[in-house]
Amino acid sequence: MDLRLVGYFVAVIDHGGITRAAEALYIAQPSLSQAIRSLERQLGTELFDRSGRRLTLTADGRAFLGPARRLLADVENARSRVDAVRDLRTGRLEIAVLSTLSADPLPELISELHRRHPGIRVTVLDPLGPSDVVGRVRRGQAELGLTDFPVKSEMVRIRELWEQEIVLALPPDLAAALPDPVPLEAIAEIPLVLESSAADGRAPIDDVLARAIGFVAVECAHRQAIWELVMHGAGATFLPRRIAETELRNVAVRSTLPQVRRTVRVVFRSGPLSPAATAFLDIAAELSRRRPSPPPPEAGT
Structure with a gap:
């Protein structure tokens, strides 16, 4: 009709x-x-x-x-x-976010999105790991994915935002006996507090760090508890420098030798995006331009 x-x-x-x-x-x-x-x-x-x-x-x-x-x-x-x-007066956005990025940069991105477009409702999904971020975007369960691991898929598009330096956050008494930066081979003797996943054991970490791990004192599924354990002297953990320096108290923050970096990436499907997703990407691009680059590696590393 x-x-x-x-x-x-x-x-x-x-x-x-x-x-x-x-x-x-x-x-x-x-x-x-x-x-x-x-x-x-x-x-x-x-x-x-x-x-x-x-x-x-x-x-x-x-x-x-x-x-x-x-x-x-x-x-x-x-x-x-x-x-x-x-017109972004309302709308929905589902985004799958790796746990390592839920404290930084996700809060900053979403708070800026809500400041500009308060009517948009954001749902943050907790994927099982880096591959599940891509899988949820491919299946349409999330319109965007946020990861700091390499993405190997021709079925999604990738936008790189910025690099994060991964540092060692550790109690001062453990740091006292270590050089600065800490050689990766020295990490084998340090008690570590690592994030675990109920789905598939230890949360994924970079291959270079995985090879350096020797002594795991605690595995914990709760990120805030990991931070508290480190601050109370249970061991050291790996964190992006920005989190280690702003979220943890009374800890030493050390670079590694060689320096370990991760690239924050946004994953999305080909084709038109919703206005809410487009606004999120625009904000991420602006934040990327404002963010300072991580310190360069030490000479000779």
């Missing part, structure tokens, strides 16, 4: 006839009359009784008037909702 014709039908009723409706709609009277005839042919019934000097509704016309008004109202409501999403 042509919604334009339904609108013409309601206009004829509201304006009391073809002539006034045609004037209000800025169309010729014969064109409006023909449009009403077309609607009647589509419905297979006459909507107006034309036997008198004025058009009056038939029984079928009276029965159709209520549904016609509701139909037009529903269409207008849907159009308003679409406009609101397009």
Whole structure:
């Protein structure tokens, strides 16, 4: 059914006839009359009784008037909702985020998104690991993914944001006996507190760090508890420098030798993105330009 014709039908009723409706709609009277005839042919019934000097509704016309008004109202409501999403007055965004990025940079990104577009509702999904970030984006469960591991998939697009230096955060008594920066081979003797996942054991870490691990004192699934354990002297852990320096108290922060870096990446499917996802990417790009680069590696590393 042509919604334009339904609108013409309601206009004829509201304006009391073809002539006034045609004037209000800025169309010729014969064109409006023909449009009403077309609607009647589509419905297979006459909507107006034309036997008198004025058009009056038939029984079928009276029965159709209520549904016609509701139909037009529903269409207008849907159009308003679409406009609101397009203009970022409302909308939804699902994003799969690795646990290592949930403290930084996710809060900064989402807070800036809400500051600019408070009507957008964000759902943060907790993937099982780096491959699950890509998998959720591929399956459409998340529109965006945030990871700091390399992505090997031709089915998603990748935007690199910035590098993070991964440092060793450790209690001062452990740091006292270590050089600065800490050689990776020395890490084998340091008690470590590492993040674990209920799904597949120890949370993924870089291959270079994995080879350096020797003594795991605690494995814990709760990130905040890991930080508290390190601050209370249970062992050392690997963290992005920004988190180690701003979120942990009374700990020593040491670079490694050679220096370990990770690249923060946003993953998304090919094709058009929602306005909310586009706004998130724009904010991430702005933040990337403002973020200072991590300190360069020590000479000779």
